[in-house]
Amino acid sequence: MQTHHFSNRGHSKILHIPSLALVLLICLVSPTSSCTEQEKASLLQFLAGLSQDGGLAASWQHATDCCQWAGITCRQDTTITDVLLASKGLEGHVSESLGNLTGLQHLNLSHNSLSGGLPLELVSSSSILVLDISYNQFNGTLPELSASTPAQPLKVLNISSNFFTGQFTSTKWKGMENLVALNASNNRFTGQVPTHFCNTSPDISVLDLSFNRFSGSLPQGLGDCSKMIELRAGYNDLSGTIPDELFNATSNLSTLDLGGNNLSGKVPDSIGQLKKLQELHLNNNNMSGELPSAVSNCINLIIIDLKSNNFSGELANVNFSNLHNLKTLDLLYNNFTGKVPESIYSCSNMTALRLSGNKLHGQLSPRIGDLKYLTFLSLGKNSFKNITNALHILQSCRNLTTLLIGQNFIGEHMPELEKVEGFEKLQVLDIGGCPLFGKMPLWISNLANLEVLVLSNNKLTGSIPAWIKALKHLFYLDVRNNTLTGEIPTILMDMPTLMSENKEAHLDPRLFELPVYKSPSLQYRIPIAFPKVLDLSNNKFTGEIPLEIGQLKAVLSLNFSFNYLTGRIPQSICNLTNLLVLDLSSNNLTGAIPGALNSLNFLSGFNISNNDLEGPIPSGGQLNTFPNSSFDGNPKLCGSISLTNVILQYTRPPENNEIRNLLSQLDLVCSLEVLLFCCCWCDSFSQSR
Known part of the structure; x- marks a missing residue:
């Protein structure tokens, strides 16, 4: 089986197109004599049109045989026959002279920085079979073909990831009778999805229109594409319902991706006719209703992605035991009710199961242990009960790396187990927002591979236990919004992955089976993409910030706000040069602000408000970029940063009443500093006069 690489925004994929085998297995035989002068001239004309040739000029010497030039292949x-110049650093416009190569079959200019329009001569070529100009900066509309244009041999056209605009009119595809695969994804095409593809190109098997600006409803005519294998129109502005006709004729369909649109209505019962369907993506739409039992007939399904819709009813309508090949089931953010159907546990090849954000209830079934390959399980934000039983059952899922079960088990107690068997591979654990009573449990110390731990928004009490040091790979700790007490333990300052800037996640950095969402618009696809975070905010911690805080040189976000911390801001905190967020607000901190905080050049979030700090605000650095609200609630603080900027706008020394007006507008001002500044300003002004 021959493969051809197609891509859409951010995700590469390989399309398997059996019918293209003869197209792509082009004979690569070394020539026995030189290419013609006409072909050489056409190549040199193309070269002359480039502003950056990526070193081609050094290879393409006029006096040499062009069949020996880099990226050029000739037959006997x-x-x-082939011009293959992908990823060569080319810039500039593409000359229509390439259309003069009468034997050219395969033209690949992908992954460069080429711009301008697509020459008509390439689209209307009488020889090109495969044309790939993806991942460039081409723009404008596609060329119009005349009504008299004969059928072209073009079989594969990849124009994805450019800046093409305009609509898909019938004249743009005149003569494309032999087209088998079209990837127009990740452009700026508008208008409706054309109905004529199936008539113009009856052999079309791959159609990718995703990540554009198509609108209107899905045309019924797409159901006439009897040879369609892959149909992608996700992330446009399509609306309306999915027509039954789409499923009636496209019985060969293996991939249907309509996610990221405004589609409404139910999943048609006719979906059951897609016996060869392997991927179903209807995510991020406005679809509703119950899932039809006919989904059970799609026995080859590998991926079902229905997240972020309004589907409802019970999942028991679908007999999942028929779906033996199912690996990913993502139903995040819907309105499904009832219990998790037992038939799901018959999907023995399941690797990722996400049921979060629904209205499911009951207890986990012991049968979940049958999912031996399960690595990703997300059950958060439902109404599941009995966390002790849940953890006991989940121990048998030995391959779990991600377990997200927060916002369930409301008002229960954190299991006080000393040890749990299993979870040897667990990297991410979220039990936040339940709210659970009790203490940070000892059994977590056995999770030797844990990297991300979220226990926030519970009712946990007691101190941070000494066993936390056993988690050698932990780099994300979120225990905010609990009732934890005691001092911030110095053992937290010895966390290896927060101390070393070069220490990355120790395990295989493969993608999560499904993205982990921190918010609807923020997702993480690999564990090491999580920022390095230490969040102890909204608790009852007391004492001083440990001086050893300066050891955490890799931390990006440090939040100790809303506690009862005392003492000074330690000078060592200025060593944390990678910090993006520092929040020490709403404590009882005293003393001056360390001037070296100004050197934390990456700070984008900073708050030390509502403490008892004193003295001037350091000026002339990063702290100048933050609003007064970052310093409010410290009556002994002062600073002339904002006042200086205002006074410098005067073309004469300000009068006393003007100074009083300025003082009344600024909260953070030292009167003595202002007077000294004004005196110096007046002296300077007088001397300049």
Whole structure:
């Protein structure tokens, strides 16, 4: 089976197109004599149109045989058949002269920085079979073909990831009778999805229109594409319902991706006719209703992605035991009710199961242990009960790396187990927002591979236990919004992955089976993409910030706000040069602000408000970029940063009443500093006069 690489925004994929085998297995035989002068001239004309040639000029010497030039392939009769110049650093416009290569079959200019329009001569070529200009900066509309244009041999056209605009009119595809695969994804095409693809190109098997600006409803005519294998129109502005006709005729369909649109209505019962369907993506739409039992007939399904819709009813309508090949089931953010159907546990090849954000209830079934390959399980934000039983059952899922079960088990107690068997591979654990009573449990110390731990928004009491040091790979700790007490333990300052800037996650950095969402618009696809975070905010911690805080040189976000911390801001905190967020607000901190905080050049979030700090605000650095609200609630603080900027706008020394007006507008001002500044300003002004 021959493969051809197609891509859409951010995700590469390989399309398997059996019918293209003869197209892509182009003979690569070394020539026995030189190419023609006409073909050489066409190549040199193309080269002359480039503003950056990526070193081609050094290879393409006029006096040499162009069949020996980089990226050029000829057949035995010296006719050029392939021009393969992907990822060569090319910039500039593409000359229509390439259309003069009468034997050219395969033209690949992908992954460069080419711009301008797509020459008509390439689209209307009488020889090109495969044309790939993806991942460039081409723009404008596609060329219009005349009504008299004969059928072209073009079989594969990849124009994805450019800046093409305009609509898909019938004249743009005149003559494309032999087209088998079209990837127009990640452009700026508008208008409706054309109905004529199936008539113009009856052999079309791959159609990717995703990540554009198509609008209107899905045309019923797409159901006439009897040879369609892959249909992608996700992330446009499509609306309306999915027509039954789409499923009636496209019985060969293996991939249907309509996610990221405004589609409404139910999943048609006719979906059951897609016996070869492997991927179903209807995520991020406005679809509703119950899932039809006919989904059970799609026995080859590998991926079902229905997240972020309004689907409802019980999942028991679908007999999942028929879906033996199912690996990913993502139903995040819907309105499904009832219990998790037992038939799901018959999907023995399941690797990722996400049921979060629904209205499911009951207890976990012991049968979940049958999912031996399960690595990703997300059950958060439902109404599941009995966390002790849940953890006991989940121990048998030995391959789990991600377990997200927060916002369930409302008002229960954190299991006080000393040890749990299993979870040897667990990297991410979220039991936040339940709210659970009790203490940070000892059994977590056995999770030797844990990297991300979220226990926030519970009712946990007691101190941070000494066993936390056993988690050698932990780099994300979120225990905010609990009732934890005691001092901030110095053992937290010895966390290896927060101390070393070069220490990355120790395990295989493969993608999560499904993205982990921190918010609807923020997702993480690999564990090490999580920022390095220490969040102890909204608790009852007392004492001083440990001086050893300066050891955490890799931390990006440090939040100790809303506690009862005392003492000074330690000078060592200025060593944390990677900090993006520092929040020490709403404590009882005293003393001056360390001037070296100004050197934390990456700070984008900073708050030390509502403490008892004193003295001037350091000026002339990063702290100048934050609003007064970052310093409010410290009556002994002062600073002339904002006042200086205002006074410098005067073309004469300000009068006393003007100074009083300025003082009344600024909260953070030292009167003595202002007077000294004004005196110096007046002296300077007088001397300049």
